[in-house]
Amino acid sequence: MPYALPLVPSGAPGTDGELIAGQDGATIRRTVLPGGVRVISEHLPGQRSASLGAWIGVGSRDETDGHYGSTHFLEHLLFKGTVRRTALDIAEAFDAVGGEANAATGKEHTCYYARVLDTDLPMAVDVIADMVTSAAIDADELETEREVILEELAMNDDDPSDVVHERFSETVLAGHALGRPIGGTPETIRAVPRDAVWEHYRWHYRPETLVVSAAGGVDHDALVSQVADALVAGGWDLDPARAPRARRSSDAGDTSGIGTEPRELTVRRAVEQANVVIGSTGISATDDRRFTLSVLNAVLGGGMSSRLFQEIREKRGLAYSTYSFASAHGGLGTFGLYAGCAPAKVDQVTKILGEELDRFADDGITDAELQRSVGQLSGGLVLGLEDSGSRMSRLGKAELVYGELMTLEESLERIRAVTADDVRELAADLASRPRSVVRVGPFGD
CATH class of the missing domain: 3.30.830.10 (Metalloenzyme, LuxS/M16 peptidase-like)
Structure with a gap:
């Protein structure tokens, strides 16, 4: 453990x-x-x-x-x-x-x-x-x-x-x-x-x-x-009676109304390419499903073999860059899908992003996708710990954020333990949340 x-x-x-x-x-x-x-x-x-x-x-x-x-x-x-x-x-x-x-x-x-x-x-x-x-x-x-x-x-x-x-x-x-x-x-x-x-x-x-x-x-x-x-x-008083400040609670305080309504925002910029993100609230940093989310991200938008990359870039040629992402904090998080495309194609790309998320939630993932994502995440985890800076960051975040420190093998075991049903259930949860859309580009009124 x-x-x-x-x-x-x-x-x-x-x-x-x-x-x-x-x-x-x-x-x-x-x-x-x-x-x-x-x-x-x-x-x-x-x-x-x-x-x-x-x-x-x-x-x-x-x-x-x-x-x-x-x-x-x-x-x-x-x-x-x-x-x-x-x-x-x-x-x-x-x-x-x-x-x-x-x-x-x-x-x-x-x-x-x-x-x-x-x-x-x-x-x-x-x-x-x-x-x-x-x-x-x-x-x-x-x-x-x-x-x-x-x-x-x-x-x-x-x-x-x-x-x-x-x-x-x-x-x-x-x-x-x-x-x-x-x-x-x-x-x-x-x-x-x-x-x-x-x-x-x-x-x-x-x-x-x-x-x-x-x-x-x-x-x-x-x-x-x-x-x-x-x-x-440096003048600090290291008082023996003091204890470390308690870790940030998973309770984010009053979250009533946070992420409960779909919103749309268009930011006008005189640029050649439009950028669009659709998404919703996500999961917190200490949620037990964070390893499942890593697998979900890998399959949906985490690499050249991901669904978003294959559908939007490889099959349709609508974007150069497209991916999914998650940001997790104490008590709250966000989950989104991104693409950069020609301004005239932004509505089409936005529609496809939403459809891919819905299809993911409805159909789940294949065994081949699960195995490929586990291999991708495992390799990335091992390679990411090849330098001392990554290991230093892992220690700091374990202490401040997670409250637990896993060995490399324990982390790999948590990734390997994720099932296709786990991924589908989390995808269904995220897809059911009120979905916001933000666009940046050379749009008129």
């Missing part, structure tokens, strides 16, 4: 770390430090590189009125300097060792990550911990970065495929915090003051919200010591 990740492992916080799993010589260990900081690592014998991630359990859904856009703002500002380091110092620290550092904001978490040689991992821990604990949030730097973020949003708004997916999420989840764009909007980025960003930082960047994950050439005991020392040096 997969290892369930408790809020606090057996034994006192700060002990040597609980052995979670080991496979193919890899060893995974987890320690909870005083203050509620969780440190989880996977040692891979023979690896000369190491990937490190500092995960904060806060995303765009956690923003409140007056703070909208703060989460994305902080992703940028933490690289702009701390009490001890300038922005140039941070950049030079990684450039000097041939490493790389970056960050990503999501709807439910923010991650600051780096990949370096194993011998340079102590430096990476020190720099990233300094950024997380001691960001200056300088007023002048904030104003400069405000313009950078506005340019980033403008760049995304110039990409119709980005626009159609963002507007689809807003449309299906309208009225819920998960429907807000991760990066904020030009209006919220222009409006949010420095004090609001600072308050958001001080409230959410705390020991009990932090998960540090690392994979590769990692010594767990050394990592735990380095993390503890770096956090204390």
Whole structure:
């Protein structure tokens, strides 16, 4: 059975770390430090590189009125300097060792990550911990970065495929915090003051919200010591009485009215190709059917042999790109089908997308499709864990999102256990939900 990740492992916080799993010589260990900081690592014998991630359990859904856009703002500002380091110092620290550092904001978490040689991992821990604990949030730097973020949003708004997916999420989840764009909007980025960003930082960047994950050439005991020392040096109070913040509940709060009505939205853009998404609410990140959804996606729109690709591109030549997708969060999710096509063909393509989903729900899948999708997913899972960055991300998400950590073989067993009936039942459920349509393209009135 997969290892369930408790809020606090057996034994006192700060002990040597609980052995979670080991496979193919890899060893995974987890320690909870005083203050509620969780440190989880996977040692891979023979690896000369190491990937490190500092995960904060806060995303765009956690923003409140007056703070909208703060989460994305902080992703940028933490690289702009701390009490001890300038922005140039941070950049030079990684450039000097041939490493790389970056960050990503999501709807439910923010991650600051780096990949370096194993011998340079102590430096990476020190720099990233300094950024997380001691960001200056300088007023002048904030104003400069405000313009950078506005340019980033403008760049995304110039990409119709980005626009159609963002507007689809807003449309299906309208009225819920998960429907807000991760990066904020030009209006919220222009409006949010420095004090609001600072308050958001001080409230959410705390020991009990932090998960540090690392994979590769990692010594767990050394990592735990380095993390503890770096956090204390950054001024954090690692109070032994504190426990990790509870994982996000599968309850998304009041969802009455969310996704209960079909909606249509047309966004006009002077582009050569139309982009269309149809879909509905989906399943949550911790839903037991998530492996079934992976199989469903693979068969319906997950590759060149998928039904959407074969029907829309190969047989009819109506689109270059078409696929199905799912986005899962705490308590809510979305499920959709996408295609990019000539504007004159958008109605025809939209109709086919809906028909393929309905046919999938009515007829289910064949044994050959099931076996092919299981092979596709199994191969992708194994290949995806060939680098330390993927393994680091797996650890962080297991801790923050799923509450369980599966070995590779356990994950493969869950995929292989999916049946054709499971897929048909889930497809019927998704197809029965109110279906929204979002189009982006050069459409008239």
